[in-house]
Amino acid sequence: MNQYLKTDNWTLTEEGFTPENHMASESLFSLGNGHFGQRANFEESYSGESLQGSYVAGVYYPDKTRVGWWKNGYPEYFAKVLNSPNWTGIKVFINDEELDLAKCKLDEFKRVLDMKRGTLARSFVATLNNGIKVRVETERFISMADKNNAAISYSVTPLETSANIRFVPFIEGDVRNEDSNYGESFWTPLETYSDKQSASLVSKTNKLDFHCAYGFTYELLGAQAKPEGIATDSSAAIKLETKGDAGQTMTLLKYVSVLSSLNHKKDELITKANISAQTAKNTGYEALLEAHTKAWATTWQNCDIRIEGDAEAQQGIRFNIFHLHQTYTGDDPRLNIGPKGFTGEKYGGATYWDTEAYCVPFFLCTAPPSVTRQLLEYRYRQLDKAIENAEKLGFTNGAALYPMVTMNGEECHNEWEITFEEIHRNGAIAYAIHNYIRHTEDKSYLLDGGLEVLIGISRFWSQRIHWSEEKSAYVMLGVTGPNEYENNINNNWYTNRIARWCMIYTLSAIEEAKAINRDQCNKILAKLSFNSTTESSHWQSIIENLHFPFDEKRGVFLQQDGYLDKEQLIADELDSSQRPINQHWSWDRILRSCFIKQADTLQGIYAFEEEFDIETIRRNFDFYEPKTVHESSLSPCIHSILACRIGRTEKAYEMYLRTSRLDLDDYNCEVHEGLHITSMAGTWMSIVEGFGGKRIANDKLHIAPIIPQKWQAFEFKISYKNCLLNIRVDQASVKVEMSGDKEISIRIYEQDLTLKPGQIEDISVQAVV
Amino acid sequence: MNQYLKTDNWTLTEEGFTPENHMASESLFSLGNGHFGQRANFEESYSGESLQGSYVAGVYYPDKTRVGWWKNGYPEYFAKVLNSPNWTGIKVFINDEELDLAKCKLDEFKRVLDMKRGTLARSFVATLNNGIKVRVETERFISMADKNNAAISYSVTPLETSANIRFVPFIEGDVRNEDSNYGESFWTPLETYSDKQSASLVSKTNKLDFHCAYGFTYELLGAQAKPEGIATDSSAAIKLETKGDAGQTMTLLKYVSVLSSLNHKKDELITKANISAQTAKNTGYEALLEAHTKAWATTWQNCDIRIEGDAEAQQGIRFNIFHLHQTYTGDDPRLNIGPKGFTGEKYGGATYWDTEAYCVPFFLCTAPPSVTRQLLEYRYRQLDKAIENAEKLGFTNGAALYPMVTMNGEECHNEWEITFEEIHRNGAIAYAIHNYIRHTEDKSYLLDGGLEVLIGISRFWSQRIHWSEEKSAYVMLGVTGPNEYENNINNNWYTNRIARWCMIYTLSAIEEAKAINRDQCNKILAKLSFNSTTESSHWQSIIENLHFPFDEKRGVFLQQDGYLDKEQLIADELDSSQRPINQHWSWDRILRSCFIKQADTLQGIYAFEEEFDIETIRRNFDFYEPKTVHESSLSPCIHSILACRIGRTEKAYEMYLRTSRLDLDDYNCEVHEGLHITSMAGTWMSIVEGFGGKRIANDKLHIAPIIPQKWQAFEFKISYKNCLLNIRVDQASVKVEMSGDKEISIRIYEQDLTLKPGQIEDISVQAVV
DSSP states (O other): OOOOSBOOSSEEEEESOOHHHHHHHHHHTOEEOSSEEEOOOOSSOOOSSOOOOEEETTOEEEEEOOOSSOOTTOOSEEEEEOOOOBOSOEEEEETTEEOOTTSSEEEEEEEEEETTTTEEEEEEEEEOTTSOEEEEEEEEEEOSSSTTEEEEEEEEEEOSSOEEEEEEEEEEOOOOOTTOTTSOOOEEEEEEEEOSSEEEEEEEETTTTOEEEEEEEEEEESSOOEEEEEEOSSEEEEEEEEEEOTTOOEEEEEEEEEEETTTSOGGGHHHHHHHHHHHHHHHOHHHHHHHHHHHHHHHHHHHOOEEESOHHHHHHHHHHHHHHHHHOOSOOTTOOOOTTTTSOOTTOSSBOTHIIIIIHHHHHHHSOHHHHHHHHHHHHHTHHHHHHHHHHTTOOTTOOOOOSSBSSSSOOOOOHHHHTTOTTHHHHHHHHHHHHHHHHOOTHHIIIIIHHHHHHHHHHHHHHOEEETTTTEEEOOSBOOSOTTSOSBSOOHHHHHHHHHHHHHHHHHHHHHHHHOHHHHHHHHHHTTOOTTHHHHHHHHHHHHBOOOEETTTTEEOSSTTGGGSOOOOGGGSOGGGOSHHHHSOHHHHHHSSOBSSOSHHHHHHHTGGGSOHHHHHHHHHHHGGGBOOOSTTSHHHHHHHHHHTTOHHHHHHHHHHHHTTTTTTTTSOGGGOOOHHHHHHHHHIIIIIISOOEEETTEEEEOOOOOTTOSEEEEEEEETTEEEEEEEESSEEEEEEESSSOEEEEETTEEEEEOTTOEEEEEOOOOO | OOOOSBOOSSEEEEESOOHHHHHHHHHHTOEEOSSEEEOOOOSSOOOSSOOOOEEETTOEEEEEOOOSSOOTTOOSEEEEEOOOOBOSOEEEEETTEEOOTTSSEEEEEEEEEETTTTEEEEEEEEEOTTSOEEEEEEEEEEOSSSTTEEEEEEEEEEOSSOEEEEEEEEEEOOOOOTTOTTSOOOEEEEEEEEOSSEEEEEEEETTTTOEEEEEEEEEEESSOOEEEEEEOSSEEEEEEEEEEOTTOOEEEEEEEEEEETTTSOGGGHHHHHHHHHHHHHHHOHHHHHHHHHHHHHHHHHHHOOEEESOHHHHHHHHHHHHHHHHHOOSOOTTOOOOTTTTSOOTTOSSBOTHIIIIIHHHHHHHSOHHHHHHHHHHHHHTHHHHHHHHHHTTOOTTOOOOOSSBSSSSBOOOOHHHHTTOTTHHHHHHHHHHHHHHHHOOTHHIIIIIHHHHHHHHHHHHHHOEEETTTTEEEOOSBOOSOTTSOSBSOOHHHHHHHHHHHHHHHHHHHHHHHHOHHHHHHHHHHTTOOTTHHHHHHHHHHHHBOOOEETTTTEEOSSTTGGGSOOOOGGGSOGGGOSHHHHSOHHHHHHSSOBSSOSHHHHHHHTGGGSOHHHHHHHHHHHGGGBOOOSTTSHHHHHHHHHHTTOHHHHHHHHHHHHTTTTTTTTSOGGGOOOHHHHHHHHHIIIIIISOOEEETTEEEEOOOOOTTOSEEEEEEEETTEEEEEEEESSEEEEEEESSSOEEEEETTEEEEEOTTOEEEEEOOOOO
16 A cells, blocks of 8 residues: 555645655556557656556567476467657756656646546756756647647746756657567667757667657747757757756657558558648647547546545546546547556556447446447457367367457467466357447447357357266366466366357347348357257257256355365464465465455356345355455456445445555556556446345336445436436435436336436435345 | 387497487487496587586585465475586597597497497598598496496597697586576586596585585507696596598597596595506406496396397387486495486486385385485485475474485475475375385394384374364375376375275384384384373374275276266377377366376285185276376386286286387387486386286295297396395296295295205296286
């Protein structure tokens, strides 16, 4: 835990500079617009500890893997999110001494992330070793309105005497990934250019031949300077020598464009980068900023959550929503949501099951349906690779196993217990299709790819499961469930459950698709050589006879065969010096302990909650919650939601704070590496599905709010079937306001209502079950 | 499979040169003397594919590990057997063209390993590109009589015309490991020297500061030359220009010494190396060779096995015995037996459980007791590290977990499923103590270290095992058994069995030790803070209540909990294109299959055979043998022994050939990487314990031979309690001859006999059970 930021509803504020917190702040104050993003590295040179990080969506590097013993089926490479050329840099020299916050005296340091407007600002007074004192004020943003542009405002004011100021805005192509497996460089700069007005750089990745182009131009306000272009093999800069009197503020405005070969022809990149930067300058800083903040205002309008009476909780949820929308904007089906987004290198790869299990529920309710549909199409585009992946592992007949981590559909994780065994991910991908359709009513997606994905996934399950003579049941051996503190276990309840659900849903989806368009559906089935008789009946047989470990005595589902053989301990009774156990215990000890990294059986109960009565949920929660150490960021939100379901408001609130402030308060001492972007969607879920009690059942939206004692009120929005619902809950009542263009039926607690556009319903808050 | 060598009782002979076989031959024809060893690399330069390999016992390198995801408890380094400076090199120039077998025309190529004498010879006729034709004959040996020396005889005879011959014998210090994780160099040459008579080099390892010194001098026979010393920063050579007429043979004798800082002061190394080489020269090639072959004659006298009527089988067993004695001579408790000995780099580390489980039985019966005692002391010297290793994994109170792979007692393997979970190795280390004592009657070893090791090991088991409420029994979760095609399984029958045995044996060993010397024993127990009440009774409780998976229906022990849930398949029914499965199946598929890499449950039945009736052994053999794919070199010998036990002579013979000719016939297509040294002891076991039926039970040697149909006779020797027994078995009778200085009681089949020194017993061969 490390709490050094001020609590505020709309901002993060760091006052006073503590070098030990700088890397954490670089993560927390990151900016992005879905197309590129940037850690909160200082513009000027900084010789202290820092993780330089500038990322362009979809641009990655297949680094040579580093494994101990190679196993058959391992991927050839580990895809790395690429630290890309640095476009934020502005060197500042004051009377020839370079400004470096590690080397001067600092006063009045302040760093502010304004989440409402999407801007990062800094201000400080620096006294250099040459005795000159200056005030510096900076602001930057990465435009949400124009996805290729960013702008920086950098002001210097000599305070006591006049001073010569040299600004050197630049782009640097000689950049490295800190996590390069063999210390190799991933980039080769191809072209640099610089004149008095503009500078540009094109660099290509050493594998896969991605090209990125950077251009910038500038304005200098409050002073005159003789500009000079300086280009080296790997950088492009403009030197601006100026001089200011005491009290005279000189402001450099840097207009930057960032383009990649994902969206532009390689031979046009540099020209377009230059034009784009010039156009931005012509528009002007204030106008650019206005368009940007307007775009944020629109986003917030659809997704803001208000919490009254609890600033910590309020700041937490907005922080999470803000970063999610910075990471993914849903306008390109080639992109996805990396676990660290644009805030760090760790984990590599863009896409985990986090996307489907956590981010999809978030975007479904807070963004237009097209945003989620892009996420589904991402997987559809990679279906061929998922089939290839399954073939590598010995599966046939179009069985599809989606990778654990991927950029382009190929697996790029290489721990066998994850790559080969954590196969429940396949289930989440199917579930997301179901989730999309029940939220949007867009059943056409089944014919546009959904059915093919579902059949590939169900085929995988049907081959991965086999008949056990011993058990007289179907079984699934050798898996790793969501709880990665178990490996190579048999009959993981969650995996078996979601596998069975996939087959049930696929069979019903085939019928649904036929109902929409029988010919088209039959064409798809023919294309896949789907055998409606033998395949369906084999699936049906599995559906009816799959083994689910269960403990009669306790009436709980068992995480896996043999789980009860473990010593049954309680996480809270562990000595605090042993927590988190993954930093203190050897791996084997973790594996054979009963402790659970993240919701596993409870993840299944969460996913299929309508199938269980409240007592069953309670028994399982009471059995598993005390054994769960929540050492994955994906865990507390699920527990928070189930705690709400069974009326444990305090536990739910504790779990909510843990998920929403995981990064802000640095629970796991790792925020310097980047933020936990995907789990931020879980924070949103724990409010909307937890406290809000939002469900969809029998084709109807349900809400059943409960409110923590500490909160005066909370207010959230749900997009559902082209309507936007605003739900405000206080200690006494629930107010629901609907905007849309048609009636909608919903259920609040046990009450069915039909809402008309503009209608506001006011209902008393119920005691929880 | 690749059979290109001639079958012969005492030699390996390769006729004709096939470059594709060269690396395999480099392994197969390796030489060593327990202190250093050498692959059969050519002396002259060779530009074709080759694995240079020169190894000095005990000199290793802690290479930086290469892992995917770091796990708590992983070792810091992976110890590498070090490719050391090349001392065999002799460049040969003929009329200024360098002799290189990859670049000239070759006739009459022959390479011979004489296993009786321990020599490697080559002869060939080479026609160079300049048209000159020469006959070359070489011979070399690494002296078994003087552990610091080797000698090479290298003869060149111009055949049709006279020729200028330039010999350049050298030592090269710029050498690399092919398996270096990050391509780093491991050596820094410190000093080179060369004059007309001698040359030397000292090189040190870049970590751990091992120093190795190499000296050589020479004789030139049949010609005169003007010598010239040539030293570079990393090499020392002597240039010898000479000239020979057609038919004139010029012979270079190179006398080499190899010394290391393990045995000599660093500052004396180079002097000693020079003196040692000079002394060898003074002794002369023939006299050195005679002492060497005499040493081999003595070794063979104690350990030879003769097989009549089956040259393949005969060659196989001698090949195995030969390499084992080349690898380990038992005169230094700091040394051990690496899986590849001095024949390759692979696997790294010197010491696996192979030593105790396979090599100890071999050396116990074929070498003086002191040889095995050195192996036991090796582990005693590393007890502190084993305790530290266990502490890293959370164990306390002096619990000891020996590493899976080690050089100095520290773990240096880093796959979690092996390092942390393949803990049965601890049992083999205890078992070796028992084995040593029952063979030698040297119970004093208990007081000299044995008891401390046993208590450390039993303490580990008692902490690793816990009480399962669910099973009302003790259980051991999360292990990997000998069958590494299972990972992280529960209640591996073998591991549970050997763990229980360790505790039983330790408790009885404490009593034995007290009986020998109560005071000294009590001192040891006090030093270990052993609590005779609580610890003993806890162990006793585990002994009585440990869970062993068992299938009532089939009457077989189960490899682990849930083994029967697997699809029950037969290895022979797999398509041959799928074998070996480890080269064709993905790891997860292997893990969830029923296929067994190597004896596991059967390893336990082998170890504790006297506890099971013959029907139980048969049932288990018949259940597990068909599921075993023998993809470990350690597997077929155990199956061969048990097959003999239950009268399956043909199966036993098939398994015997597989183990004895594993490398000779390259069953697994990997002999180019080096030989399977430790499993060679298993080959010996499959004759002596398999066909010979040798056991020790109730403090008595039993033999109960059976003989394969194909064999006219076989004859083997057993050292037992300071006697040497020679046992000759033909199709009708067993002849036992004893040499020693006291009577000895043994049992042949069901007949108890007391043998006097020199006495020969002749007993009819029995039909097998």
